[in-house]
Amino acid sequence: MCSGAHVLEFLRYLDQFGKTKIHNHSCPFFGLPNPPAPCPCPLRQAWGSLDALIGRLRAAYEEHGGRPEANPFGARAVRLYLREVRDFQSKARGVSYDKKRKRPKPRPTPVPTPTTSTTTTSTTTSGTTSSSATLS
Numbered sequence: 001m002c003s004g005a006h007v008l009e010f011l012r013y014l015d016q017f018g019k020t021k022i023h024n025h026s027c028p029f030f031g032l033p034n035p036p037a038p039c040p041c042p043l044r045q046a047w048g049s050l051d052a053l054i055g056r057l058r059a060a061y062e063e064h065g066g067r068p069e070a071n072p073f074g075a076r077a078v079r080l081y082l083r084e085v086r087d088f089q090s091k092a093r094g095v096s097y098d099k100k101r102k103r104p105k106p107r108p109t110p111v112p113t114p115t116t117s118t119t120t121t122s123t124t125t126s127g128t129t130s131s132s133a134t135l136s
């Protein structure tokens with residue numbers, strides 16, 4: 001019996017054969033699709049490859065009589081893993097995967113609201129600025 005955990009092991013195992021450079025957070029080229037110089041970051045399987053592979057395996061499992069609810073390739077853990085990989089790789093490589101698959105996902109983007117209040121100045125000396133103003 002194959003489970004989602006085995007699928008995750010399989011996906012991690014595949015990483016060692018990857019050809020896609022995925023930069024670490026500490027890498028100076030993090031977020032650059034075309035780094036100007038080599039760096040020691042590991043090569044991983046690209047998310048698109050993993051996603052396509054899982055999609056094929058999931059379909060094959062059900063084609064061979066597997067029940068969808070017991071499909072290890074459709075397990076929640078596998079879906080979460082793929083989503084994590086996608087999110088990290090899109091950041092690390094500066095590639096937005098959302099362009100390909102048009103899914104209207106309302107992402108709560110932190111909109112920089114223009115502060116209309118007068119407290120935009122440094123708040124570190126907020127307690128002393130008013131008192132010093134009255135002293136001078």
Ligand SMILES: [Zn+2]
Nearest residue numbers: 023027039041
């Ligand atoms: Zn790197």
